[in-house]
Amino acid sequence: MARKFVITSGKGGVGKTTICANLGSRLAHLKQKVCILDVDIGLNNLDVVMGVEKQIIYDIVDCIEGRCRIKQALIQDNNEPYLYIMPSTQSLHSNKINKLQIKSIVDELSSIFDYILIDCPAGIDLGFHRAVFSASEAIVVTTPHISAIKDASKVVDILSTYELFSTKLVINRARGDLMASNEMLSITDISHLFDIELIGVIPEDDNITTCLNSGGAVVSKSRAGMAFAQLAENIQYNSNKIINFQSEYKGLWGYLKRKIKRKI
Numbered sequence: 001m002a003r004k005f006v007i008t009s010g011k012g013g014v015g016k017t018t019i020c021a022n023l024g025s026r027l028a029h030l031k032q033k034v035c036i037l038d039v040d041i042g043l044n045n046l047d048v049v050m051g052v053e054k055q056i057i058y059d060i061v062d063c064i065e066g067r068c069r070i071k072q073a074l075i076q077d078n079n080e081p082y083l084y085i086m087p088s089t090q091s092l093h094s095n096k097i098n099k100l101q102i103k104s105i106v107d108e109l110s111s112i113f114d115y116i117l118i119d120c121p122a123g124i125d126l127g128f129h130r131a132v133f134s135a136s137e138a139i140v141v142t143t144p145h146i147s148a149i150k151d152a153s154k155v156v157d158i159l160s161t162y163e164l165f166s167t168k169l170v171i172n173r174a175r176g177d178l179m180a181s182n183e184m185l186s187i188t189d190i191s192h193l194f195d196i197e198l199i200g201v202i203p204e205d206d207n208i209t210t211c212l213n214s215g216g217a218v219v220s221k222s223r224a225g226m227a228f229a230q231l232a233e234n235i236q237y238n239s240n241k242i243i244n245f246q247s248e249y250k251g252l253w254g255y256l257k258r259k260i261k262r263k264i
């Protein structure tokens with residue numbers, strides 16, 4: 001039986017798809033069989049972020065409507081052999097698909113994989129509930145910005161009405177330099193605003209954008225890559241070690257680094 005995570009946030013653009021892709025890749029690197037599932041029906045983009053959009057023959061809606069078997073829709077990742085992607089569809093018949101149909105796909109995948117990561121659409125309406133319904137655990141993503149924190153808090157409240165085994169927090173796009181100079185809410189400030197456990201902090205990292213422009217958003221040898229690797233270990237081994245990206249910007253040398261970063 002797989003562990004079934006929904007990656008959600010309420011607000012769009014905070015990094016759910018990026019986290020799904022990178023967490024999936026790092027868990028697969030730990031020799032876990034992982035399927036990342038795009039349930040953003042009609043607005044798919046996980047395939048683009050994973051760089052597999054040209055390999056799609058069948059998608060999740062084809063599986064639901066019986067045009068193919070589940071294994072025919074799965075695409076193996078180009079870099080991690082333990083990682084598979086189940087793409088969503090571009091066709092706009094989103095409302096025809098219900099949560100029970102998605103759950104039947106997730107349940108079938110559950111017997112093949114160790115982890116299923118469900119990339120949740122933005123918002124808290126039909127698409128959100130369709131994604132959460134099949135999950136047994138949730139990861140709520142926020143950035144250090146107030147609007148994202150407010151939406152994530154609302155999502156945590158809604159998730160408490162589901163019988164989830166756990167709901168944990170990931171803070172994405174953390175700027176160590178701005179946190180050290182008190183120009184951005186610190187990790188401690190943010191985690192105090194939630195009563196769920198913090199299991200990952202991902203720094204702002206230009207490598208994510210440059211990787212995406214060259215055909216995929218999975219980063220490895222960068223700060224974000226290290227943070228994604230730690231997040232995967234925290235999930236796999238039930239730990240909560242957080243890499244501190246703020247400390248290098250403290251003290252005199254840190255002050256100089258902050259000034260230099262500002263000038264770039």
Ligand SMILES: Nc1ncnc2c1ncn2[C@@H]1O[C@H](COP(=O)(O)OP(=O)(O)O)[C@@H](O)[C@H]1O
Binds near residue numbers: 205
């Ligand atoms: N830690 C990060 N550092 C830099 N850019 C990021 C980071 N996380 C996400 N992004 C960028 O933010 C944008 C939105 O991310 P995405 O994963 O698509 O968000 P969502 O799925 O929540 O809508 C993308 O352009 C992505 O490359």
Ligand SMILES: [Mg+2]
Binds near residue numbers: 017045119
């Ligand atoms: Mg997304």
